Amino acid sequence: PIKPIELIMEHCGVDQLAEHYQIESFTTAHQLTALLAFRFGKLMAGGAPDTMAAAKLLLKDWSNGSVQFYIKPPQENAVLPSHVSSEVVTTWLLSSISTTSKWSKLKMR
Numbered sequence: 001p002i003k004p005i006e007l008i009m010e011h012c013g014v015d016q017l018a019e020h021y022q023i024e025s026f027t028t029a030h031q032l033t034a035l036l037a038f039r040f041g042k043l044m045a046g047g048a049p050d051t052m053a054a055a056k057l058l059l060k061d062w063s064n065g066s067v068q069f070y071i072k073p074p075q076e077n078a079v080l081p082s083h084v085s086s087e088v089v090t091t092w093l094l095s096s097i098s099t100t101s102k103w104s105k106l107k108m109r
Contacts, residue, residue: 001055005029008062012069020067033058 006029009017018025023035030051036042036058037049044050061067 001052001059002029002033004059005032005055008058008067012067016069017067 009029009032014026017032021036021039023032023039026032026035033051033054034049036054037051040054040057042050042053042057058067
């Protein structure tokens with residue numbers, strides 16, 4: 001499963017993964033899985049790294065949330081997607097206020 005490992009590398013960053021697993025720096029998913037295999041003793045006959053077992057280990061850690069990562073917030077002048085925009089909240093708030101005033105009249109009876 002190299003493609004999912006590459007996506008995790010893209011999302012977390014090489015330095016963060018190397019620090020989390022206490023391994024040396026790497027550049028490819030194949031190198032990462034080989035280093036993880038040696039780190040956790042996932043070796044096949046003859047001492048070759050079991051990269052499939054190491055990939056599964058990383059995917060399991062990712063799914064469980066033990067691989068921690070962060071994403072920097074957008075810059076002040078960044079264009080946000082519509083579902084994150086403050087316009088959505090403003091529209092919801094205005095419709096909520098008009099609905100709430102109707103409900104408050106009903107509760108007074």
